[in-house]
Amino acid sequence: MIKKLIAAAAFGLGMAGAFAQDTLNMGLISTESSQNLKADWQPLIDDLSKQTGLKVNAFFAPDYAGIIEGMRFNKVQLGWFGNKSAMEAVDRANGEVFAQKVNADGTLGYYSYLIVNRESPLQTLDDVLKNAKSLSFGNGEPNSTSGYLVPGFYVFAQNKIDAKTAFRITRSANHEANALAVANKQVDVATNNSENLEKIKERFPEKYKDIRVIWTSPLIPLDPLVMRKDLPEATKTKIRNFFINYAKTDPREKEIVMKISKLAGFKESSDKQLLPIRQIELFGQRNKIEADAALGDADRKAKLADIDKKLAALN
Known part of the structure; x- marks a missing residue:
């Protein structure tokens, strides 16, 4: 509980005081440095203020959990999340998905990657898994969809491997930090995604040349936007419409969303967007239980039955 209170307080808003209906605090997940995020998002946030009449403040926590906890304690009312962190916000922080990013080409997805340095002898996922004990691994934030959940399921759970113990060294960082660590040969292999590598290509073109993708995930739904369910209905309508x-149509606005992440804009969405992410997480839990030699047969059967019940409910 203490850690959670500290995370919420990190926004500098304090734990006291009610949410003012004419003020909106928007949290942005830490996919890269706060400086870069602010440069990309501030023009849109300024427009949100002007067009809704709300005073909108942007907040950047050092990790995904800080934004989730900020929403939980009503210090953040609106946020840009990944699917995994959005699921946490919906389940634990009274959040609801209301919109989703749309790529400039109209598609609604992106990809998780495993990346290595271009000079690395590692060529395939199989090379990574066979040599894991001698490798350093840059994992993503635990609440990251593309940096943690998706590779955690498709790369590790499906191969019955625990990423925390499989490698010589495992560390967690945001996408940008992991990409630069690979480029600088500070880690042998790391998670990343197609969106972030595009930003690395623009911001660090020489470093981008030193990065090579060796594994690509199935398509992941593009990031959702989440707001607290208990916002006044008039406020929610303003946010949604914006x-x-x-x-x-506005050329200037089009330039802004292109800078954020090569977007065309946003479309309506709902909590249903999180369904495949929930399924992946449950399948991952199921694989861990099946592989846990410390569990007795009766305990294993009970745990598996509980997960199968949850999966059936999602279907």
Whole structure:
């Protein structure tokens, strides 16, 4: 509990005081440095203030959990999340998905990657798994969809491998830090995604040349936007209308969303977007239980039955 209170307090808003209906605090997940995130998102946040009449403040926590806890304690009312962190916000922080990013080409997905240095002898996922004990691994934030959950399921759980113990060294960082660590040969292999590598290509072109993708995931739904369920309905309508209509025709707005992440804008969405992510997480839990030699047969059967029940409910 103490850690959670500290995370919420990190926003500098204090634990006391009610949410003012004319003020909106928007949290942005830490996919890269706060400086870069602010440069990309601040123009949109300024437009959100102007077009809704709300005073919108942007907050950047050092990790995904800080944004989730901020929403939980009502110090953040609106946020950009990945699917995994959005699931946490919906389940634990009274959040609801209301919109989703749309790529400039109209697609609604992106990809998780495993990356290595271009000079690395590692060529395939099989090379990584066979040599894991001699490798250093840059994992993503625990609440990251593409940096942690997706590779955790497709790369590790499906191969019955525990990423925490499989490698010589495992560390966690945001996408940008992991990409630069690979480029600088500070880690042998790391998670990343197609969106972040595009930003690395733009911001660090020489470093980008030193990065090579060796594994690509199935398509992941693009990031959702989440707001607290208990916001006044009039405020929720203003927020929803702003994002759904943003960058539809205005050339300046189009430039802003392109800078954020090569977007065309946003579309309406709901908590249903999180369904495949929930399934992946449950399948991952199921694989861990099946592989846990310390569990007795009766305990294993009971745990598996509980997960199968949850999977059936999702279907």
